[in-house]
Amino acid sequence: MRLLRALVAEEGMSTAEYAIGTIAAAAFGAVLYSVVTGDSIVNALTKIIDKALNTSV
Template structure:
């Protein structure tokens, strides 16, 4: 019985170690992608048409009658 338990535990440990997570290069690529997405989003949100729409939306929301 103890041998079966040891065998089962070893199998679980092997499966858990098979995928060690992201490597440093994967973290670097993920960080670069996140920064690029943030830069594009910043450019879109700060563009004049979007800023105008957001200001209009905020003005309408603050001027709403209850």
């Protein structure tokens, strides 16, 4: 019976978990944005696209 009460009595946890998840998603988005918009990624993607388009047979 004590275990059942411990499992059921999680009032307020969903709000805290939602807030942590939202903060983590925003941080991941900011890191991903900074990586993708960095010069090295843009240059690497440009080289890949140029190589794919300039293949001579």
